[in-house]
Amino acid sequence: MGEESATEPEQSEPPGDSVIATHGLTKRYRGGQLAVDGLDLTVPAASVFGFLGPNGSGKTTTIRMLMGLIEPTSGTARVLGRPMPRASRTVLPHVGALIEGPALYGFLSGRDNLLRYDAADPTADPRTRRARVAAALDRVGLTAAAGKKAKAYSLGMKQRLGLAAALLQPRRLLVLDEPTNGLDPQGMREIRSLVRELASDGTTVFLSSHLLDEIEQVCTHAAVMAQGRLITQGAVADLAAGVRGRLVVTTPDPGDAARVLKEQGAADVVVTDDRVTAEPPDRDLAEVNAALVTAGVRVRGFGVERASLEDAFVALTGEGFDVAG
Template sequence: MQPPPVPDTSVPAQSGAAPSGAAPVVETRGLTKRYGGGRPAVDGLDLSVPRGSVFGFLGPNGSGKTTTIRMLLGLIEPSAGSARLLGAPMPGAARQVLPKVGALIEGPALYGFLSGRDNLLRFDAADPTADPRTRAARVGRALERVGLTAAARKKARAYSLGMKQRLGLAAALLQPRELLVLDEPTNGLDPQGMREIRALVRELAADGTTVFLSSHLLDEVEQVCTHVAVMAGGRLVTQGRATELGAGVRGRLAVTTPDTADAARVLKEHGLTELIVADDRITGELPTADPPDPADLNAALVRAGVRVRAFGTERASLEDAFVALTGEGFDVAG
């Protein structure tokens, strides 16, 4: 078996591009997991994760994301279908593949009686590919990268949930990885911690690491991911570039004016629906069939005597796309 192609690090992390002809880092065909006789937790999943991407695996809690990740990493066996990681079949090639993969799944399992640093030393010692002569330096770099240097000697049982998440991420980063799999990596973090993890993900992608990021936080995915897959009820709803996910979903027009009643009347006459008025701002959904030219709308508002202070269109967000694709709110468990 030929080794996976070397990542093209000249591609910007946010470009969503992968080297031409590169094989997918993650690929599944009909991947299915059934527990007992009920509905499958994962049902016929066909997934393709491009090399060099930051791939957002998106879906509400209970949609099958963590079960999928467990099958990808060989932690559980599928009921049907197949999965390949870095070009090799899983779970059969786990011994060859997993040393190239870092993972943080459902929160880290830590030794509470050990310090953060000693936890990482223990994890590193369990890696047969890790050089013991450089272990201390490797652990130090990982702690610094996730912002835990000052708390390195503190017992892990005294760590907050967010600190435990950081320590688990540090463990995943002890060695250079071709693929980093993160399951809800910002769970328990404060807003500043979430910003730091997002920055770290971008940095890793820029260095050539493919990042597979499972999350139910739309804002998190929208800010860092180049590609997205949407799960609901164990099934794949859609996948593709993040910038294209909202294609076909109606955008919104926003007008700021003190004359909201008159503005609403004009917008309705031009086919806008779902009008929402908040103080001096009114928004409405543009029709998908033959949408009006925004310049014509603006002119119509002015002719009607509406004092327009601000005017513009808003692209469909990931939340808009999710609701349009699944017909349900994002907090509904699959």
């Protein structure tokens, strides 16, 4: 990884207010495996950007290229307005990252691991090292376990410690690869809250996940990957806007309701206790409601739920998605 060219112009801000921008980014491994295929990605400044896709879709390979850890086969990537991997020495001091889980010294305590990480950073001020380590441990909820050896940490605790390492210094960009991996529900909530807090302070957060619910809860923007290719990207609120939501009928007569909905042209009718859901028919829903009442169905609730990110993914790819992890 060499120094960046002297002819590369200085840029105080990324062009077009994009913190990450790729064009045709491609990675083909030996043997012909195409891990990332012509990726055009734009991450707006000050966003919480969800990088979404099933395991094996190319997310981690993309992140490794963005961070200068591996060379792309073709295409370009710019991070904080500078070309990667050429400008790694200029860019990386402004980036905190947790990729594929943290590399830890098992024989050292959590606190000593962070002290070692910080000492290896030539931009870190040794005079404030212990105070910054203590603050990072507190921020991820590891103060009580700071003196415990890392080899005794659970997977979730190791994830927290890796995140603390990424937070030792103020960062313009935080890159997190599956940050809630191994965490219990309470830990997931705490990490999501921390991500929101960091974003409110002006840090752009690039968060890779295969959990649709995680992206929908915390991200402002998202991109969807599948089999190494970009399916779509944009504001989270817009990704599902073009997808029709599910028609939901609440009734003590679910069997009759399902029959009438099918007669009215509804598809994918699913009955669960007193709730019937379906893809809405292409007709006035008031007529559908009237047909239910005319057939003697006691309708206690009738409406269309907003389409979710999962609905959008299925509509775009025709595939299911691992929503539970």
